[in-house]
Amino acid sequence: MKRLFLGFIICLLLVAPFAGLSGPQVQAATDGSVFVIPVVNEIETGLTTSLRRAFALAAEERAQAIVLDIDTLGGRVDAAMEIGELIRTSQVPVIAYVQSKAISAGSYIALNAPHLAMAPGATIGAAEVRQSDGELPDPKVVAFWRAEMVAAAEHTGRDTKIVAGMVDRNLEIEGLKQQGELVSLSAEQALTYRLADGIFPDLTSALAHYGFESAELRVYKPSVSEKIGRFVTQPLVIPLLLLIGLMGLTWELIVPGKVLPGLIGAGSLALYFWGHMAAGFAGWESVILFLAGLVLMIAEIFVTGFGIVGALGVIALGAGVVLAAYDTAYGLKAMLFAIILSIVLGGVLFKYFGHLGMWKRIIHTERQEKASGYVPNRSFRHMMYQAGRTVTPLRPSGTAVFQGQRFDVVSEGEWIPVDTDVQIVLIEGTRIVVRRLASNVANQVIPMKEEE
Incomplete structure (x- = not known):
């Protein structure tokens, strides 16, 4: 993305002087x-x-x-x-x-x-x-x-x-x-x-x-700038330049490191603004608004702002494009067309090439399967109200033995010493909560059910 910004600025600075001096x-x-x-x-x-x-x-x-x-x-x-x-x-x-x-x-x-x-x-x-x-x-x-x-x-x-x-x-x-x-x-x-x-x-x-x-x-x-300005401001060329520019941005975001698409996108956007500047329809304020919109939209990816930052970015980016156009109504239509088509094509790019880009460092895509040695969590619901004995102090967590098997348990908050009879009173997923038993309960034997 840094290369994209740099390419856009370089393209614009290289051609902008000719818009006014040629x-x-x-x-x-x-x-x-x-x-x-x-x-x-x-x-x-x-x-x-x-x-x-x-x-x-x-x-x-x-x-x-x-x-x-x-x-x-x-x-x-x-x-x-x-x-x-x-x-x-x-x-x-x-x-x-x-x-x-x-x-x-x-x-x-x-x-x-x-x-x-x-x-x-x-x-x-x-x-x-x-x-x-x-x-x-x-x-x-x-x-x-x-x-x-x-x-x-x-x-x-x-x-x-x-x-x-x-x-x-x-x-x-x-x-x-x-x-x-x-x-x-x-x-x-x-x-x-x-x-x-x-x-x-x-x-x-x-x-x-x-x-x-x-x-x-x-x-x-x-002049050359006038000829390019006439070409760029044609109704069919405007949405095409915007589409190529936004697709270059999308490609750079999804698959960073591919220099050519980013430079093509930056050059297309630079040509759009320069052509309208050469034709006398746009000024530098349009370029500044567009760049500010890009910065805000990228910031939305990394900064939690409840969508406000991204919304401001979209508004600024759209305002820059629309203000640069000779007809604001047509500029708005062309921008919406380019955005919608870029979203559709961007979805296709993400589906087939998203695993190559930055998203693989943001989104966890690894799957835990049995073939790789992963097994689902065991259910301990059948052990409810069983009695056992602590083999380590519970402070309040520790280990207890039930029917000859060791389990990680936690007390209700009290400190329970080792070799103390306890009973399971609550099971939440893999969390087993125990309570100290009275002496008459300790000698009871509660049969263990088969695990479902």
Whole structure:
């Protein structure tokens, strides 16, 4: 476990500086250039943070314009809405150039740009919102997303009915779509319905159309930390990292000394926190809470605290993970999923490998069997009220003889000398209690029953 903590801290310290010091890369140029920012692959929360930094850098460098080079099939609605707000409030003019696809959330981003250009063969639209399981969401969510898409079209002066048709299947647009279909436009159609300003074979031609033919291009390249942050903050990656991390902890606890699983678990947790720090969602307080939770949970194993210490550890550990996530509700769900699955898999590990670890030093597993020479305790209940004679003084324990057999006995508290007649008055398991006999009882012979 010490190696696990050390590995976690080392992994985090090695990569954490890059989360704050690894800045975005752009091609060197003079003021007044055009910033080209790629918007590719999935739209997620990490992309929002990266674009926010890019827009700030463009404003700082006094760029003439920002070009969003779009090629995406969509992604998270909430991330797209944040990017849309970023475009609307930008002090630098924004041009959306649809290189290939601007589908779903990508179409919302493109429609928020005051200027929209498309490449030959590019498409835009099909912005129906869906849940993570592929099912249609609540009608309220659909209505809200439709209103957002229409608001983006209104803001840039585009046809709101066509844009609404990208979201609403029930809307019928004569000559373009029938009821039950979604609007998805080719570059020529987008130009015909005045959603796009023109069709251009390349970005240079598009910039010439807007009067930036002589401007120098500066291509924004996300830093390594931003790329990792985008990967780590994806909804499917978060529970996977947590599961691997907790399983590494479980393996180290059950079978200590196996360095590789512990280091993998520590590295997975370090990557989770570092990625969220790089994306701007987490701070060191989340890491401190997580480490404090681990310490308290381990302390619960060795310290008697009626479960209070362990409960505090679980709360602190969960709080660290949830606070680091971009969405606390999703972070809580991911953490609960990882904990439950870790408990199940940990039970399997304990069943088959628990005998190899620390538990063999804590739990007594040796069995007393007849084959090893162990015999069950004899019952002395049949000797009740038998008389015998002490062969050693009872002070108050000693030895007495009954029917020729020696037994360890104890008096009721009095001191009884050797060669004194006694009678058994109480038997508790293997404990035989005797009392001094009167002289008339000493001569009585009480036959011994056969042992059951």
